[in-house]
Amino acid sequence: IGSFNLRKNERPVRDEMGGDKLMRNDGDVFTNVSEEAGIYSSVIGFGLGITIGDANKDGWEDIFISNDFFERDYLYLNNQDGTFSEDLVDQMPSISGASMGADIADIDNDGHNEIFVTEMLPSDYERLKTVTTFESWDRYQYNVNNGYHHQFTRNFLHYNNQNNTYSDISRFSGVQASDWSWGALFFDMDNDGSKDLFIANGIYKDLTNQDYLQYISNDVVIKSIISGDSVNYKKLIDIIPSNPVPNHVYQNKGDLIFEDFAKSGLQTPSFSNGSAYGDLDNDGDLDLVVNNVNMPSFVYENLTDSKNQNNYLKLNLKGEGKNSLAIGAVIELNAGDQKWYYEHQPTRGFQSSMDPRPNIGLGSAETVNLKITWPSGKVTTQDNLLTNQTLDFSEAEGQATDTKKIQASGKKFKELENVTGISHTENRFIDFNRELLNYHMLSTQGPCVSFGDLDSDGKPDIITPGAKGNPTRILKATGQSFQEIPQGDLLQKLKDAEHVQCELFDADGDGDLDAYLASGGSELTKFSELLYDKVILNDGTGHFSASSQKLPNDQKISTGAVDHVDFDGDGDLDLFVGERTKVGEYGALGSGYLLENDGKGNFEDVTLKICSELDKIGMITDGKFADLDGDGDADLIVVGEFMDISIFENQDGKFARASSQNGLNGWWNIVETIDIENDGDLDLIIGNHGLNSRFKASEEHPIKMYFSDFDKNGFPEGVVTQNREDGKDYPYALRHNLTKRMPSLAKKFSDFESFKVATIQDIFSEEQLSQTTVTQATELRSIILINEGNFTFTRKALPTSVQLSPMYAIEVADINGDGFMDFFMGGNLYGVQPEMGRYDASYGHVLINDGTGSFSDMARDYGFSVKGEIRDFVIDGSMLHVFRNNDSVISFEIPAPDDM
Structure with a gap:
């Protein structure tokens, strides 16, 4: 295995003696059709799991193969003509590393299949510390660059977004770690109507025990094992620790959450691999058989029928022709608002086959409506079936249908082809080489753009801050696209700064928009002059010159936030500047700065005079001025990493802490204001780290x-x-x-x-x-804070879909034209240490306000989907521009309210 060394271009090379094979059943012989069918058959394809299911809801069975070792997994989409197209990289932004077993099933009863893949990350803290190591960033990037995709050490639960994309939600759902795992099975263990998850675990020898690996790397030990050309393999193997581990049972609690069910009775420590379920005693619940290594198998009787009142329906399916078990049939049931979806594929998990009689848990439903779509395309329907019985159905008695293909729904947001011509290029800098114990890059969290009329022609222009080595760009609107406004050598001189934000405002009171260029990131040293922020002054035509001031004061800081307002009421615009981090000292407390404008664009740091509490307040990611108490002046909201939500009241030009939201210390990334209930006061939207990571926090366990x-x-x-x-x-x-x-x-x-x-x-x-x-x-959820007056707020978490990735961008607008303000939201972060795995589950969100303080994510229904790391939104008339890190701008035509 090691001899291949992750070389490029190995995947297409066919290995007739090994590799995957697709054998077509031609009646009395199986014919190898792998090559013509589009199936990879290379020597690097160590496929441990083969799982069949309809991945894209077109009515045809697709193939998922989970590959061990370094090769990536395969997702083959059925072309409906005997051939397949492999499409994993386009649909799954990241995957398991050494993938083991897999299963396909609909976990949330929405009629679309999810895919679960096992790996080897321990759930037990002490085993994690003794048997686990992770790839370095350089090794991970080497693998990606050689075509092996983004692989990470953990189980993956690929959630189906119903638009040919998947999001890994394993860390949110609580199923990312189950030790050295083999077979995984989704089935309804308690007949409550939701599919639960069983994972068979164990390896007879702890091959990755770090003390063992350290021991055998000792020269003396090596000499005792290797003598001349011979190796004492028995001695080498005998000293490897052997530790049986429990299998895992996860109960489906709904809302994509699985709970480790310690009282299931299935946790005997063992070395298990394959497993199969079936109703062995015909009592209407599914029993379980588990294969073990060097020990007897387990046979578990399911006691659900005697312990709860949940209902079920069991089916005997008789197929036509040689497919006598009707493998591939699709079963759909409903009772009122409840729906169930089941694909009949008995072979699943790890080298195992299930009871061929579908046994479907139905919870409290006493009657159901049934639809069977047979492999031939015929359909059988029956209504008002009583539950808790076994029924026989025959494909021969089904009704013929015109077509098997299911039509996809149309989109409402129309993606426009390369409207702006703008893209962002990130420089190559590895934060972890400087800050080994930091898990998230700070150098890839731009661009945050500015939008405004720079040349007084009535059309909004754009300034896009540039990463180090890539100059900031000032762009003039020309119709729907943008054209660069030449700035001489102004921006070229600053190109080696990392410009993270640009704030447009009239600094010198001449009636045009000037700009504050904030320098941040973590690439520079703390001695670099390029860390100073700059004000660049507009001559009214979109041409700028640099002010000589070093901002925010004579200290060099890595800036994380900028906002402007006239906080002292003298008619000019002042500034708040927030320090993201001390360069090279991640974890040190940064400060906020209040800069008073003299009216001519010269700024004085007055922080200690008017708000000393901003000194060493924390690692600031955002700050906003807003009148939260309705008294006519702007208060200040400051958020950051490992910080609370700090609100400072403006009291005659001085700021005093008015509210520190207890229990709301988070990894906050962005704050925006909104009037949610149309009650005249401003509420807050605050983007956080989210819940889909290995990091978990609460007030009890921060x-x-x-x-x-x-x-x-x-x-x-x-x-x-x-x-x-x-x-x-x-x-x-x-x-x-x-x-x-x-x-x-x-x-x-x-x-x-x-x-x-x-x-x-x-x-x-x-x-x-x-x-x-x-x-x-203590709080990692993205939230809204509803303003109750007098600087008191009610906290509400945003929908589950928003919690699946860190959020970095918010744009408020009445999207559906109902008079209530909605908002777009986006995020993701790829610059993450491989041991944690990147955050890529979000494809953007369209949060629609019901007017009562609750929001629904309608992105899927509206056809809004954006890949990548979203960093900013700009609404330009009926167009929405989405800015992404290290990628091009994507633009959408926002549908008219009547079309929503």
Whole structure:
């Protein structure tokens, strides 16, 4: 396996002695049709799982193959002519690494199949610390560049977005980690109408035990195992630890959440791989058989029929011709608003086959309507069937239909072809080489664009901040497209700055729009002159010249936020500037700055005079001026990473903290104002990290950051911890990462076994901890805060779909024309350490306001879908421009309200 070394272009090379094969049944012989059918058959295709199901809801069976080792998985879409098109990369933005078993099923009863794939990430904290290692960023990028896609060490639950895209929700759903997993099966264990999940686990020898690998790398040990040309394999294998682990049962709780069901009775530690379900005692619930290695198999009786009152329907399907079991039939049931969808494919999981009689849990439904679509395309329907019985159906008695293909619904948002001609190019910089213990890149969180009439022609123009090495661009509107306005060498001189934001405002009071260019990111050193922000002044025609001021003051900072308002009531526009991070010191507390304008575009830092609480407030990501109390002046909202939502009241030009939302310390990325209920006051939309990651936080169990120069070498560290059930803080970092950053710890924890239970108090001394800055996060959901007056707010979480990725962009508008303000939202972050895996589950959101403080995500219904890292939105008349990191701008024609 290692001899292939992730080489390029191995996938198309056919291996007649191995590789995957599609064998067509020609009656009395099976014919290899792999090549003409479009099936990869290479030596690198270590397919452990083959799962059949309709992935794109066109009525034809598709194929998903989960590949072990370094080869990516395959998703073959049926072309309906005996051939297939492999389309995984276009539909799944990331996948499991060493994929094992897989299953396909509809987990939320919406009639569309999800795909679950197992991997080897331990769920147990102590095993994670002793048997796991992750790829470095460089290795991960090497794999991607060689065509192996974005692979990560964890189970994946690919949620079907119903538009030929999938989103991995495994971390949100709670099924991302189940140890060395093999077969996975979706089936309704308790007949409540929702499919649950069983995962068979175990490897007889812990091949990845880090202490074992460290031990056998010792020269003395190597010599004892290798003698001349011979290797003592028995000795090599015998010393590998052997630890049976429990299988996992996850109960489907609805709303895409699965709960580890510890009381299921299925958690005997074992070395399991294959499993199969079936109603062995014909009592209407599904029993389970599990295959084990070097131990007897398990046969589990399901006691659902004696413990609850849920109902079921069992079917005996008789197919026509040689497909006597009607494999491939589709069963749809409904009872009132409830719906169930089931595809009859007995072979699934890991090398296993199920009871060929579909047994469908129906919860409390006493009668159901049934539709069977047979493999031939015939249809059988029956209404008002009583539940809790077994029924026989024959394909021969089905009714013929005209076509098997299901027509896709039309789109409402129309994507426009390359309207703007604008794209963003990110420079190649690896934050983790400088900040090893940071999990998220700070250098890829742009661009945040500005939109306004720069040349006084009545048409809105655009300024797009540039990443380091790529100059900021000033673009004039020409019809629907944009044309560069030459700026001499102004922007070329600044091209090596990382411009993260541009704020348009009239700085010098001459009636045109000037710009504040904010420099940030993490590429520069803390001594670089390019960290100073710049005000560039407009001559009224869209041509700019730079002010000589170094902003926000004489300190060099990495800026994360800018906003403007006349906060002192003297008729000119002042500024708020927020510090994102101390360069090279992730975790240090940054400051907010209030800059007073003298009316001519010269700014003075008056922070300590009018709002000293902004000093060292935190790692600021956004700040907004808004009149939250309706008194006619602008208050200030500041949010950030490991920060609360800080609201400062404007009291005659000075700011005092009016509200600090208790329990709302988060990893906030953006804040925007909106009047949700049309009651005349301003509410808040706040984008957060979301719930679809390995990071989990609550008031009872916060995520913390311990920041200090622990080893006194002049380079401080930020150690992120999780608070576990015992109330103690444990580092997320694995031993080798922590000791690489702080080598002295290698002596204290000489092996992985001793490190696996180490708390932050075990790792560092009381004296070291007394010198740390500790911040925390307790809320990771994106939310709205409804203004109840007097700086009090009611918190509401945004819909589940929004919680599946970090949110970075918000644009407020009355999208459907009903008089209530709605908003677009977008995010994703790809610059994430491989051990956490990138955040790519969002395709943009259209949040429609019902007028009562609740929002529904209508993106799927409106046909709105955007791939990539969304960083900003701009509405230009009836067009919506979507700005993405390191990608082109996508534009949509917003449908008229009557068309929605």
